[in-house]
Amino acid sequence: MNSTNQHDERIARMTFASVYPHxxxxVEKKGRTKEELHQLVEWLTGYNEEAIQKLLEEKVTFKQFFQGAELNRNAHLIRGTICGYRVEEITNPLTQQVRYLDKLVDELxxxxxxxxxxxxA
Incomplete structure (x- = not known):
């Protein structure tokens, strides 16, 4: 991915709470549930329901969100295209982690x- 420092910095400053409603x-528009969404967030980051709610209330940035996360050891298996980029080719670790989450939501x-x-499976 040929992202710019500005793009990566913009993603780092975005809050999880600003993207979460989207x-x-x-997922609900496609017949899936918020509980399923939380299940995949927990799988990727280790954050349970209570932690997710706290992070939303605190309006943490994606940088803070992923700094406190324990990324799943199988996250590297997330592959494919999201937002026009192949997630496995993204070089900025934080941007890649955000796109991992985007990709999981997309798959759900x-x-x-x-x-x-x-x-x-």
């Missing part, structure tokens, strides 16, 4: 099985 809308909204999304 995630919820996207597309109706993929949870076992496939969470790389357990």
């Amino acid at each position: 995630y919820v809308t996207k 909204a597309k109706g993929r099985k949870m076992e496939t999304i969470l790389r357990t």
Whole structure:
């Protein structure tokens, strides 16, 4: 990915709370649930329901969000295109982690099985 420092910095400053409602809308519009969304957030980051709510209330940036996360050891298995970029080719670690989350939300909204999304099948 040929991203710019400005692009990476903009992503780092975005708050999780500003994007979260879009995630919820996207998955619910396609017949999936907020609980399923939280399941994939927990798989990727280690944040449980209570932690997610606290992060939303605190309006943490994506930089803070992923600094406190324990990224799943299988996150590197997330592959494919999101927002026009191949996630496995993104060189900025934070931008890649945000795009991992975007990709998982996208797969959930597309109706993929949870076992496939969470790389357990």
